[in-house]
Amino acid sequence: MSALAGTMRHARYVIGENPVTGLAFALFVIIVFVALLGQHVAPIDPLASDTAVALQPPSPHHWFGTDQLGRDIFSRVVVATRLDFGIAVASVALVFVMGGLAGVAAGFFGGWTDRVVSRIADTIMAFPLFVLAMGIVAALGNNVVNIVIATAVVNFPLYARVARAEANVRRETGFVEAARLSGNSEAQILVLQVLPNVLPILVVQMSLTMGYAILNAAGLSFIGLGVRPPTAEWGIMVAEGAGFMVSGEWWIAFFPGAALMIAVFCFNLLGDGLRDIVDPRRRT
Amino acid sequence: MAIPSLIGVVIVTFLLTRALPGDPAAYFAGPAATREAIEQVRANLGLDRPLPEQFLRYVRDLARGDLGRSLTTGQPVVSEIRTRLPASAELTLLGLAVAMLIAVPLGILAATRPGSLVDHACRVVATAGVSLPVFFTGLILVYVFYYRLGWAPPPLGRLDIFYSPPPAVTGFYLIDSLLAGQPETFIASLRQLLLPALTLAIFSLAPIARMTRASMLAVLSSDFVRTARASGLASSTVVVTYAFRNALLPVITTLGMVFSFLLGANVLVEKVFAWPGIGSFAVEALIAADFAPVQGFVLTMAVLYVLLNLLIDVLYGWIDPRVRIEA
Amino acid sequence: MTAAPALLVEDLAVEFRTRSGVVHALENVGFAVSKGETLAIVGESGSGKSVTAYAIMGILDPAARVTSGRALLGGIDLLAVSREDLADVRGREIAMIFQNPRTALNPIRPVGRQIADVLLRHGNVTGAEAPQRAIELLQSVGIPDPARRARAYPFELSGGMCQRVMIAVAIAARPSVLIADEPTTGLDVTTQAVTMDLIGELAAKNGMATLFITHDLALAAQRADRIVVMHAGHVVENAPTREIFARPLHPYTAELIAATPDHAARLEALASIPGALPDLRRKNLPPCRFSERCARKTAACDQALPRIVAGAMHGAACWNPLS
Numbered sequence: 015m016s017a018l019a020g021t022m023r024h025a026r027y028v029i030g031e032n033p034v035t036g037l038a039f040a041l042f043v044i045i046v047f048v049a050l051l052g053q054h055v056a057p058i059d060p061l062a063s064d065t066a067v068a069l070q071p072p073s074p075h076h077w078f079g080t081d082q083l084g085r086d087i088f089s090r091v092v093v094a095t096r097l098d099f100g101i102a103v104a105s106v107a108l109v110f111v112m113g114g115l116a117g118v119a120a121g122f123f124g125g126w127t128d129r130v131v132s133r134i135a136d137t138i139m140a141f142p143l144f145v146l147a148m149g150i151v152a153a154l155g156n157n158v159v160n161i162v163i164a165t166a167v168v169n170f171p172l173y174a175r176v177a178r179a180e181a182n183v184r185r186e187t188g189f190v191e192a193a194r195l196s197g198n199s200e201a202q203i204l205v206l207q208v209l210p211n212v213l214p215i216l217v218v219q220m221s222l223t224m225g226y227a228i229l230n231a232a233g234l235s236f237i238g239l240g241v242r243p244p245t246a247e248w249g250i251m252v253a254e255g256a257g258f259m260v261s262g263e264w265w266i267a268f269f270p271g272a273a274l275m276i277a278v279f280c281f282n283l284l285g286d287g288l289r290d291i292v293d294p295r296r297r298t
Numbered sequence: 299m300a301i302p303s304l305i306g307v308v309i310v311t312f313l314l315t316r317a318l319p320g321d322p323a324a325y326f327a328g329p330a331a332t333r334e335a336i337e338q339v340r341a342n343l344g345l346d347r348p349l350p351e352q353f354l355r356y357v358r359d360l361a362r363g364d365l366g367r368s369l370t371t372g373q374p375v376v377s378e379i380r381t382r383l384p385a386s387a388e389l390t391l392l393g394l395a396v397a398m399l400i401a402v403p404l405g406i407l408a409a410t411r412p413g414s415l416v417d418h419a420c421r422v423v424a425t426a427g428v429s430l431p432v433f434f435t436g437l438i439l440v441y442v443f444y445y446r447l448g449w450a451p452p453p454l455g456r457l458d459i460f461y462s463p464p465p466a467v468t469g470f471y472l473i474d475s476l477l478a479g480q481p482e483t484f485i486a487s488l489r490q491l492l493l494p495a496l497t498l499a500i501f502s503l504a505p506i507a508r509m510t511r512a513s514m515l516a517v518l519s520s521d522f523v524r525t526a527r528a529s530g531l532a533s534s535t536v537v538v539t540y541a542f543r544n545a546l547l548p549v550i551t552t553l554g555m556v557f558s559f560l561l562g563a564n565v566l567v568e569k570v571f572a573w574p575g576i577g578s579f580a581v582e583a584l585i586a587a588d589f590a591p592v593q594g595f596v597l598t599m600a601v602l603y604v605l606l607n608l609l610i611d612v613l614y615g616w617i618d619p620r621v622r623i624e625a
Numbered sequence: 626m627t628a629a630p631a632l633l634v635e636d637l638a639v640e641f642r643t644r645s646g647v648v649h650a651l652e653n654v655g656f657a658v659s660k661g662e663t664l665a666i667v668g669e670s671g672s673g674k675s676v677t678a679y680a681i682m683g684i685l686d687p688a689a690r691v692t693s694g695r696a697l698l699g700g701i702d703l704l705a706v707s708r709e710d711l712a713d714v715r716g717r718e719i720a721m722i723f724q725n726p727r728t729a730l731n732p733i734r735p736v737g738r739q740i741a742d743v744l745l746r747h748g749n750v751t752g753a754e755a756p757q758r759a760i761e762l763l764q765s766v767g768i769p770d771p772a773r774r775a776r777a778y779p780f781e782l783s784g785g786m787c788q789r790v791m792i793a794v795a796i797a798a799r800p801s802v803l804i805a806d807e808p809t810t811g812l813d814v815t816t817q818a819v820t821m822d823l824i825g826e827l828a829a830k831n832g833m834a835t836l837f838i839t840h841d842l843a844l845a846a847q848r849a850d851r852i853v854v855m856h857a858g859h860v861v862e863n864a865p866t867r868e869i870f871a872r873p874l875h876p877y878t879a880e881l882i883a884a885t886p887d888h889a890a891r892l893e894a895l896a897s898i899p900g901a902l903p904d905l906r907r908k909n910l911p912p913c914r915f916s917e918r919c920a921r922k923t924a925a926c927d928q929a930l931p932r933i934v935a936g937a938m939h940g941a942a943c944w945n946p947l948s
Contacts, residue, residue, distance in 0.1 A: 133302070133306070136302070136303060136306070137303065137306030137307070137310060140303040140304070140306060140307050140600055140603065140604055141307065141310070141596070141599070141600045141603065142557075142558045142559075142561035142562050142599050142600070142603050143558060143559070143562060144559070144561070144562020144563070144565065145561060145562055145565070145595075145596055145599045145600070146596070147562075148562075148565070148580070148584065148596075149311070149314040149592070149596050150314065152314075152584045152592065153313075153314045225428070225429065229431050232431055232433075233431065233432075233433065233562075233566055236433050236566060236569065237565060237566065237569055237581050237584075238581065238584075238585055239584065249431075252431070252433060252434060252437070255437075256433075256437055256569075256570065259437045259440055259441045259445070260440060260441075260444070260445060260452065260453065261445075262441075262445055264441050264445075267434075267437050268438075271431060271434035271437065271438075272434075274431050274434065275429050275430055275431065275434065278428075278429040278431075279425070279426065279429035282425060282428060282429055283425065286425075
């Protein structure tokens with residue numbers, strides 16, 4: 015049986031054992047679906063404002079109610095899925111490449127590479143991470159790209175550490191020695207032997223980071239960095255609705271916040287499930 | 299170990315804030331200033347110098363304890379931070395204390411009664427807790443406890459306007475009001491602190507409970523706990539003296555990580571509750587492209603964090619003799 | 626009439642619930658140890674010897690259940706008393722030392738205090754006297770400079786010294802029975818001898834009954850008065866040491882002896898026991914769990930095993946014994 019088929023069977027076993035993981039997986043598919051379809055799922059144009067119907071509570075016409083500009087909150091929440099999910103995916107992809115490669119190189123080659131990468135990681139880790147993200151976005155400019163960069167930078171140490179540790183362990187193993195002896199260059203060994211073994215652990219980490227990336231982006235938007243109105247993004251929507259919580263119009267901030275919560279919850283559960291599939295020894 | 303980190307922090311902070319968009323010189327000179335006036339202001343502020351020279355001036359000022367001056371308020375950053383830091387510290391410490399009071403016993407009970415209701419509750423808390431955006435929690439709490447139930451005061455800062463702050467000794471209203479013998483002020487401060495501290499507590503609960511449970515589970519199945527049981531030691535001795543003290547070690551390390559998150563969460567909570575702390579100070583400055591306060595803020599937070607990790611290392615060494623003696 | 630045994634185990638059965646089914650770990654296990662006697666439980670890995678000890682002490686894994694049996698210690702059935710009563714008896718009347726001495730001690734607590742904890746718990750001394758008594762105990766197990774060593778942590782001591790500390794913890798309250806689980810595994814030969822000598826001296830001095838568990842038949846031959854052989858969760862033979870080597874009754878015992886390096890004069894004569902332990906999760910386990918590997922199997926072996934009579938000098942659970 016090929017390795018992939020074996021993994022699939024094990025995956026089915028784990029999901030069968032733990033229905034919550036299966037649920038998380040299903041939810042993940044739904045989120046991706048909504049993100050991809052975006053605009054087309056929203057019943058009403060998310061940017062259309064109609065002050066006549068401003069600040070209406072949830073009703074059959076506006077499932078999540080309307081905000082202070084009369085915009086339909088349900089549509090905005092749905093459309094924001096694409097943006098938030100996109101930010102999460104982009105950040106994670108970026109840090110996976112940057113951190114993963116740097117870490118693997120550091121663990122495999124050791125010496126100066128290791129020292130430089132570790133020093134960079136340590137410097138980043140000396141900052142409270144959200145504070146650093148704030149600083150980066152403020153310095154580079156308020157836009158989505160910079161949120162992605164900031165999130166990636168802030169997660170760099172974690173990925174670099176994990177990749178480095180795994181690469182370090184593999185460096186001295188038998189099959190690496192064998193590859194070396196049969197004439198493969200160090201770079202070849204790195205890519206063909208070490209990397210495939212490091213990938214699974216990083217993939218598990220990625221799911222957990224997705225959750226953090228979304229919270230990070232939302233947090234930054236909440237304090238006015240990053241995404242600008244009238245863009246529909248969950249964090250900004252909560253910020254816009256914050257003032258209204260005190261006067262009783264709870265739905266403006268509640269629904270985007272709940273969407274945030276559900277998405278992050280889903281990614282975390284998925285990450286736990288993936289971890290059980292990849293490495294059952296690390297279960298808690 | 300801490301020194302290289304601090305050096306890195308100083309460098310990065312400097313670079314970040316020099317990269318802030320907007321022109322402080324133009325801002326400072328005012329909207330009606332001419333080109334020459336702006337350039338004059340720029341020279342006064344030393345902003346026309348090459349970057350390395352600016353950096354050296356920055357480090358020199360730092361050594362003197364001078365963090366520059368805020369462009370928006372005109373006050374020295376150091377004094378602003380000094381007034382605002384206790385507000386944040388009081389909030390964060392109270393939140394952390396509440397979190398530990400709930401999370402640690404929860405984790406211990408979950409580990410000593412596996413499969414029970416407490417165990418499931420602990421696991422739900424741990425998974426759900428990390429998914430809650432902290433600002434969302436804060437808003438929900440305000441809605442439920444202030445708007446709906448009327449139990450909490452309006453989220454308008456550290457003290458209701460009818461009260462004046464107690465004479466400043468530590469900057470912590472709770473302590474200062476007691477020291478000054480003002481029990482009403484104490485109660486008023488506590489009332490304002492409740493919701494934001496609870497928000498931070500809910501935020502920190504999850505990682506602490508999760509780590510306590512995991513650590514206790516690991517320790518309870520260790521060889522030396524088996525020996526303790528086989529020696530007939532009382533259950534409480536086994537759980538507390540033998541198991542818990544050993545289980546504490548990873549929990550303390552987790553505290554460092556939790557604190558890092560808290561320092562960031564602080565900023566968000568201060569916005570929700572209009573708390574006059576260092577976080578809101580930084581956000582206001584950021585929006586106004588006022589670089590000295592932002593610089594001061596990032597630097598202060600990082601230094602605090604480094605100091606805190608040092609403290610945690612010390613605490614760890616105090617509990618674990620293996621670290622102490624072999625060091 | 627011989628005196629009542631210090632520890633009497635009868636009809637002990639233990640099963641484990643696991644993901645892949647119920648494991649019938651122990652069945653019909655029984656033996657007796659008299660005051661001052663040294664009994665060795667011998668068997669290959671997986672024979673259930675440690676499980677027996679853990680069951681007696683009440684420190685089995687939560688997945689385990691004792692489905693029947695009694696373990697009588699001075700009139701109390703250890704398997705039937707409440708948890709609180711059991712905790713009272715453990716350490717005071719019956720104690721156990723474990724396989725890996727360094728990990729068996731609390732790493733962040735000075736060894737003197739760990740001994741004092743047991744002393745204080747079982748009411749032998751006052752709070753003020755405990756530290757001094759702990760030092761005396763350290764001395765009695767042969768640790769040099771005991772006053773200084775009492776303040777040391779386990780990681781500061783050698784493996785052999787940790788072993789002695791563990792012995793001190795076990796005998797602190799003067800138990801009448803000491804169980805030693807693989808007391809010599811992992812130790813070098815000299816330390817093995819020293820440890821076993823120490824246990825023997827303490828047993829003689831305190832009139833303690835000793836039950837030690839080992840896979841090393843040669844060790845049992847040297848140190849034990851009586852040997853109980855276990856296989857796949859059953860007791861297969863129970864006899865005084867001399868007897869069991871001179872006239873082994875059970876085929877498994879004979880093969881075990883033949884497989885021991887001490888007995889084989891040449892390498893070629895070193896036998897191995899054919900087959901493997903049966904899977905204890907099977908529902909269709911035969912009454913004699915050795916029968917599937919046994920060269921002497923007969924038709925009679927399909928019926929329930931003969932019980933080894935308690936108090937018999939030499940018993941074997943076999944329908945077709947040797948000699």
